[in-house]
Amino acid sequence: MNAVNGTPDEAPLDVLIVGAGLSGICAASYLARELPRKSWTILEARSDLGGTWDLFRYPGIRSDSDLFTFGFEFKPWRSEKAIADAPDILVYLREAAAESGADKKIRYHHKVLRAEWDSKAALWTVTAHRTDIGAEARIRARWLFCATGYYDYDRGYSPPFAGMDDFRGTLIHPQHWPADFDYAGKKIAVIGSGATAVTLVPALAATAAHVTQIQRTPTYVMPLPSRDWLADLFRRFLPEVRAHAAARKANVLRQRWFWLLCRNHPKLARRLIRWSNRRSLPKGYPVDVHFNPPYDPWDQRLCVAPDGDLFKAIRAGRASIVTGTIDRITETGVRMASGEEIEADAIVTATGLQIKLFGGAGLFVDGGRVEPSERLVFKGMMLDGVPNFCFAAGYTNSAWTLKVGLLCQQFCRLLALMDTEGHAVCVAERPPGEIATRPLLDFGAGYVKRAIDMLPRQGDRAPWEMTFNYVEDARMLSRGEIKDPALRFLPGQDGNADAARVAGATAA
Numbered sequence: 001m002n003a004v005n006g007t008p009d010e011a012p013l014d015v016l017i018v019g020a021g022l023s024g025i026c027a028a029s030y031l032a033r034e035l036p037r038k039s040w041t042i043l044e045a046r047s048d049l050g051g052t053w054d055l056f057r058y059p060g061i062r063s064d065s066d067l068f069t070f071g072f073e074f075k076p077w078r079s080e081k082a083i084a085d086a087p088d089i090l091v092y093l094r095e096a097a098a099e100s101g102a103d104k105k106i107r108y109h110h111k112v113l114r115a116e117w118d119s120k121a122a123l124w125t126v127t128a129h130r131t132d133i134g135a136e137a138r139i140r141a142r143w144l145f146c147a148t149g150y151y152d153y154d155r156g157y158s159p160p161f162a163g164m165d166d167f168r169g170t171l172i173h174p175q176h177w178p179a180d181f182d183y184a185g186k187k188i189a190v191i192g193s194g195a196t197a198v199t200l201v202p203a204l205a206a207t208a209a210h211v212t213q214i215q216r217t218p219t220y221v222m223p224l225p226s227r228d229w230l231a232d233l234f235r236r237f238l239p240e241v242r243a244h245a246a247a248r249k250a251n252v253l254r255q256r257w258f259w260l261l262c263r264n265h266p267k268l269a270r271r272l273i274r275w276s277n278r279r280s281l282p283k284g285y286p287v288d289v290h291f292n293p294p295y296d297p298w299d300q301r302l303c304v305a306p307d308g309d310l311f312k313a314i315r316a317g318r319a320s321i322v323t324g325t326i327d328r329i330t331e332t333g334v335r336m337a338s339g340e341e342i343e344a345d346a347i348v349t350a351t352g353l354q355i356k357l358f359g360g361a362g363l364f365v366d367g368g369r370v371e372p373s374e375r376l377v378f379k380g381m382m383l384d385g386v387p388n389f390c391f392a393a394g395y396t397n398s399a400w401t402l403k404v405g406l407l408c409q410q411f412c413r414l415l416a417l418m419d420t421e422g423h424a425v426c427v428a429e430r431p432p433g434e435i436a437t438r439p440l441l442d443f444g445a446g447y448v449k450r451a452i453d454m455l456p457r458q459g460d461r462a463p464w465e466m467t468f469n470y471v472e473d474a475r476m477l478s479r480g481e482i483k484d485p486a487l488r489f490l491p492g493q494d495g496n497a498d499a500a501r502v503a504g505a506t507a508a
């Protein structure tokens, strides 16, 4: 790999954002609004912005969350549909990028490989592979904001089913949907029960001969209107910005209320979901077989069927569900352990994602590799012992962006405070003595369970705890005190020797 001439001479940036998905655009927008004098840029591995919403191209690809909460606080969602399709989300993101000036600051085809913190210089040096010209680029920055999402863009998760090589039809993972795949009139088997399968089945069923969803374990699926009548009402009577804020608040409360109901009264929540499923399905449909998960609602992410699309496809006889264990893939389809054969022209393995932290980039502090699993998260946005580093991880029990927006606000407030007080370095330090730690995510999804050991950990008390509670986080991140006994601030320039000593010690 060649080094790109000139890049190392570039003056260090104030902030280097990695990733131009929803979180990267969010961070750029807050920086542009709150700290207009800061210099920043975004490195993006792909050739376009949007992350998840550009990568996934399968039929029907849409959000599960309403866009009043999944969108940004500062940018009203204008579309009629509250649960939105990927193309509409992309338009929204492109607008946000243009409004913040991020569209002109994204360096595409820059895949970040490593980021090295040097305490003496109080700088990050980030090495990226230029995928367009096969060269290496090095960029220096005072702060690193990692907005790389949480999963591997190159490979989805596909458990090895016996006989996969025997199948004579088309085998597809939704993460790599072939643009020219014509499924009209075909028999399709979709393996999986998560949000992707629940989205794909009704979308494919519109023109396929038949779609069979094959699931080992059922998921909770809630029919929800794709339009939000309350938001429509707000939009009718309030100016745009206030209507967006009101709809956002109402949906935050609605999501929180339902989540609390599920956690505190799981039996009641289960009965409610079951009742709505029964109403949506034909009389005598085996709801207890196909829509009766062995866990409580919100132990795993709940799936949404906008306007009951999945149930409509089942009612129309265009889609069906088979629950059980797969024995093997055959030449012509899928054989279940029960002996049932499902004929298919195509098999879609909607079996999930593989977690990848920080987009696979290695982090180093003064030459020492940072093992994320040995670190504690501070306020859900920094790692202990890693100076001037922030990462964007959103909620798993409501819209991702709600949390990312709050942590971007905290990030900007922290930078402003450091400017005012003349600090160059900020590092979170573990509290002295023992602190009980637990996994970062208390969430039963397969992709989380498979990766839990490589994720950073959370502590048993604030500010080391992940709250997953927007109201509490808003109090702490958007309005609360920035300074914290766990945060160490260090001077730049003249005080760099001090910076080197302390940051180096914490990174050991």
Ligand SMILES: Cc1cc2nc3c(=O)[nH]c(=O)nc-3n(C[C@H](O)[C@H](O)[C@H](O)COP(=O)(O)OP(=O)(O)OC[C@H]3O[C@@H](n4cnc5c(N)ncnc54)[C@H](O)[C@@H]3O)c2cc1C
Binding pocket: 018, 019, 020, 021, 022, 023, 024, 043, 044, 045, 046, 049, 050, 051, 052, 053, 056, 062, 063, 064, 065, 070, 110, 111, 112, 113, 147, 148, 149, 150, 151, 153, 195, 196, 358, 359, 360, 361, 392, 394, 395, 398, 399, 400, 401
């Ligand atoms: C199909 C699907 C539907 C979803 N629906 C919802 C939903 O309804 N509600 C919800 O809350 N969440 C949902 N999620 C989760 C969703 O991924 C997040 O909510 C959100 O899109 C994440 O945004 P992000 O910017 O943090 O990450 P991403 O969208 O993953 O973007 C990360 C960006 O970083 C770039 N990148 C990664 N590694 C590197 C590197 N090494 N160097 C340079 N660039 C890099 C990527 O190319 C990408 O552009 C969904 C996820 C999927 C897969």
